[in-house]
Structure formats: structure tokens, C-alpha cells
Amino acid sequence: MRSQCSPKDHLLDLDGVEIAIRTWGPEDGIPVLALHGWLDNAASFDRLGPLLDGCFVVAPDLVGHGSSEHRRQDSGYYLWEHAEDMLAVAESLGLARFHVLAHGMGSGIASLLAAMTSGIASMIFLDGMGAPFTVAEDDRVQHLARAYRLKRMVRRSQLQGFAEPESSRFDNLETALEQRRKRLDGELSGAAARLLALRDLLPLEEGYCWRHDPRLVLPEPMPLTEREACELLSEIHCPLYLMFGRQGAYAAGGFGLREAALPSHARVSWHPGGHHFHLEAPDRALVDQVLRILARHENGLQLRSVNE
Template structure:
């Protein structure tokens, strides 16, 4: 087990923005950049990061998430912007070679980061297979129109989250945790929801509200097409391992839709559980697979295996 089990909170200015980081392990360990999913934050790795042997894990709250700065009103939260932030963050950390551990949307950020930075040794995706939100070819214009309509509607009507910063969204902590637990696929455990919520809540005294930018709940006007998302996956050149939940968002038809785009030496492992199985029930099997994946030599191609 890693020494320094308890995580540490740091801050770093990257690309002119303030980023909150959560770190585990000794700085002399193998560098691992951990990228969380949509509406999550660095607490997504709170249970597994301390178990990564001889690793120095850095998990940033992506822009607009958790305790990191929101982007300006004239900017957005595109995957390629997150990837550019992470490329600059790695440079600020002085990492020459590093690995990436991504969950959900974080795997989409990682797939683009891999195109920007060829110094990635290993990539491990947890219930994710690249960009989670895409548009079909030919639907870009209509998608942009819809996204703009939704944004104007949210601002005009002050929808949930778009109210003033002094207005509470929840009367109690438990109300906020329950909302977080029921988002996405509704399978998040109470402990997992509490970890994520506590890093993303502001106590106003008379109630609570989310720290994250409410614009995150709206679709970005220009999303990757499915073909573009697959192209980024296909061009990953470092060893890639997927840890997928049998009841997760990338089982069944979602996996079949993307599996053709996986690099030929990808290893795929299936685990019981939903989209956040790494936070709900980090089994010893998962931990051992992660340790093997992050410690494997780059000396040759890996045989592709699919355990389902």
C-alpha cells in the first residue's frame, strides 16, 4: 500500500486559471495524472489513488468543476480546452514522462491529450471510451442551435443553478448528497456521492449550493462528432487498458459502438458495478489491475484480452 494514504490539497495557476489539485503518494513516485468525469471532481479517486503503489497521483478539478475556477462567460468547456489545460499543467509540474488514469469524460480529455503529448507511458480508462458526448455527422448545425437556445433559456429564467450566488439550492447537506447520488445513472453509492458532493458544495450558512459552473449541465455548442471521437482513440500510441462496469454506461451497445476504434493492443477488463464502480466498490482485483497497468514496461506490444 502506498505511503501517505491521506490526500493533500494543492493549487496551481495554469493558462491563467486557478486549479485545485488533490494529490497522493510521494513526489518521487511514478507520475500519474488522474482525470475525473463530467460533474465529478478529484474526489473521484479518493479510494483508489492511495492504493497505487509507488505512484505520485495528481488529480485536478477540471475547469468549472469542484474547487477550480470557472471559465469566463465568453468561453466554454470543450474537451480540447480541458486537454490543453492538462498539457500545460503537466508542463508546470515538470513531468517528462507520465501516465494517465481517466474516468468517463476524463477518458475523452485523455484521448485528446494523447494527440497533444507523446510523453504518456500508459493510459487506463475507467468506465469510459473517449468522448462521452458526441453528435452524429450532419447534425452539427442543429446541435449548435439547440445548445444556444438552452443557454438563453437558462439565463433568462434563472433555472436551477443559474440563480444568484447568494441563493441556496439545498436546505440541507443530505438533500445535496441525494441529488448528486441520483444523477447520471442513479447507481452511485451513498459514500461515493458524499465524497464528490463535499468537494463541490458551498456552505452559505442558510443552505448549500454547488461550486461547479451551472453551464456544465448544458450541451456545448460544438461537440466532437462520433467519427472524430473514434479518430482520437485510434491514434493513441501508448499501452491502453480499459476497466469497464458490467452495469456501467459503456456496456452492451455502447461498447460495441466504439470497440472498433480501440488500438489493436488494448486490454479490456470487466468489473461488476455501475458507472462509478471504482468509487462504489474498489475491489482488490481492480486495484491490482491498476497497479499492473501503470507499472507495465513499454518494451513491446500487449496481447489484447477481453474479459466479460
């Protein structure tokens, strides 16, 4: 399928932190906030966003990802911080009511957004089912201790690519692309990996390095517990649609682990492809399904506003 419109790139200054944003469509279209997954960026929607005719798709790079700035060294990366950032993005763009289209970790951010605002008209999760990284209830203290020790070790090392110092810089583009493909999704095609990597690569005098903050690979010192992640899912009151890849992250039993936490109004569908099925080759059926959902709840929202 061919894209219908070209992307526009912007920078938003939110309390001194610059957030990079990519948008598609007319600003008076159906507002859609598109949230990418862990170590991805706004390019995650480069193939789906342009196909959503009549929509104003806003895809930010989460702080620390892609072309957005990093957090201060005395700060970190928590899902609820990302959620606060995304709510601030929506407010700064004047999106009082909007839809959420969230992939992977973005669905965890979306589950927190749902608890922070009543301004969400509908949510669509793309191979995501809430917070992806959780900790057992009886392991929180030990997890905090381990995360703190690792953070101290990293600070002392002063290595930009501390997780894998030998691969923090790349002599050529192809080497970087291969690492991105293997790290995020081993089934990801070279073309799809290229879209994500090009937005996240910084050219050097010799070679390339990643733009994203290397601290993103560190564990959150105080992540959500599985019970909390499930409770956030169950408390989503707006219309909720979950779309999974048949070879994605939830295909081998993962869906069943959280199925009971879904609210009764949630609707589930399965689609060809893996974890990044929306990026690999969004087919007409997927695009039409997303558009029907957005139109259905946008129209309902307008009718409710008139009645109120």
C-alpha cells in the same frame, strides 16, 4: 481495503485560472495524471488513489468542476480545452512523461491528450471509451443553433441554478447528496456520493449550493462527431487499457458501438460494479492490475530512455 496515504490539496494558477489539485503518494513516485468524469471532481479517486503504492497520483478538478475556478462568461467548456488545461497542469508539475488514469468523460479528454503530446507512457480508461457526448454529422448546424438559443436564454435568465432553479440551493446536506447520486449514477452508494458532493458543495448562511459551474449542463455548441471520437480512439498509440464495470455505462451494448474504433493493442477487462466501480469499492484485484500496468510501462519507459 485501507488507504495507504493521506491526500494533499494544492491550488495551481494557470494563466490566471486557479485549478484545484489533490495528490497522493511521493512526488518521486510513478507519475499518474487522474482525470475525473462529467460533474465529478478529484474525489472520484479518493479510494483508489491512496492504494496505488509507489505512485504520485495527481487528480485535478477540471476547470468549472469541484474547487477549481470557472471559465469566463464569454467562454465555454470543450473537451479540447480541458485537455489543454491538463497538459498545462502536467507541465507545471514537471511531469514530462506520465501515465493517465481516466474515468468517464476523462477518457474523452485523454483521447485528445494523446493527440497533443507524446509524453504519455500508458493510459487506463475506467468505464470510459472516449468522448461521451457526440453529435451526428448531419446535425451539427441544427445542434449549434439549439445550443446557441439555450445559451442566450440562460444568459437572460441570470439564474445560478438555471437548469433546475428550484433545486440550485439545498436546505441540508442530505438533500444535496441525494440529488448528486441520482443525477450522476443512480446506482451510486450514499457513501460514494458523499465523497463527490462534499468537494463540490459551498456552505451558505442557510444551506448549501454547488460550487461547479451550472453551464456544465449545457451542450457544447460544436461537440465532436461520433466519427471524430472514434478516430481519436483509433489514433492512441501508447499502451491502452480499458476497464469496464459489469453494470456500468457500457454493459448494455455500448461497448460494441465503439469496439471497432479501438487500436489493435488495446486491452479490455471487466470488473464488478457500475460506472463508478473504482470509487465504490476498489478491490485488491483492480488495484493490483493497475499497479502491474503502471510498473510494466514505467520500466519499459526507463529502459527506452537508457537505450536512447
